[in-house]
Amino acid sequence: xxxxxxxxxxxxxxxxxxxxxxxxxxxxxxxxxxxxxxxxxxxxxxxxxxxxxxxxxxxxxxxxxxxxxxxxxxxxxxxxxxxxxxxxxxxxxxxxxxxxxxxxxxxxxxxxxxxxxxxxxxxxxxxxxxxxxxxxxxxxxxxxxxxxxxxxxxxxxxxxxxxxxxxxxxxxxxx
Numbered sequence: 001x002x003x004x005x006x007x008x009x010x011x012x013x014x015x016x017x018x019x020x021x022x023x024x025x026x027x028x029x030x031x032x033x034x035x036x037x038x039x040x041x042x043x044x045x046x047x048x049x050x051x052x053x054x055x056x057x058x059x060x061x062x063x064x065x066x067x068x069x070x071x072x073x074x075x076x077x078x079x080x081x082x083x084x085x086x087x088x089x090x091x092x093x094x095x096x097x098x099x100x101x102x103x104x105x106x107x108x109x110x111x112x113x114x115x116x117x118x119x120x121x122x123x124x125x126x127x128x129x130x131x132x133x134x135x136x137x138x139x140x141x142x143x144x145x146x147x148x149x150x151x152x153x154x155x156x157x158x159x160x161x162x163x164x165x166x167x168x169x170x171x172x173x174x175x
Contacts, residue, residue, distance in 0.1 A: 085099070
């Protein structure tokens with residue numbers, strides 16, 4: 001704690017000198033020590049946030065805000081995926097419809113990052129969340145019927161949960 005050593009030193013001053021007389025100005029020394037400690041804590045504690053704002057020092061480890069870093073990592077990841085598929089499986093993408101769909105999904109994610117406004121992305125997010133909610137309700141209806149195994153219903157509920165978390169993390173509001 002700040003000031004503990006100073007206060008301990010001031011309190012260690014004896015009441016009396018070896019000859020029996022009172023230590024001169026002991027009370028004044030204690031008072032000054034206490035006032036200096038309190039003022040130091042209050043002035044430094046209350047002004048430190050203002051000084052930090054005035055200095056406006058950037059984080060030396062990260063040049064960009066987390067939202068921008070998130071967007072860049074997402075962009076690099078989709079571009080890497082597209083490059084990987086195109087360079088390693090060029091013939092397979094044309095013949096395999098599932099690989100073509102995977103490439104289209106990566107391309108679409110990349111397009112969303114570059115070419116769509118915040119309003120369009122927000123509308124997409126809200127509609128997709130509504131769709132996921134309706135799909136959950138549908139799964140609950142299927143679960144009420146005895147024809148569908150509950151484990152299968154739980155599996156698809158987990159998949160919807162993952163889709164929702166992915167959607168929220170991709171389009172979460174900054175701040």
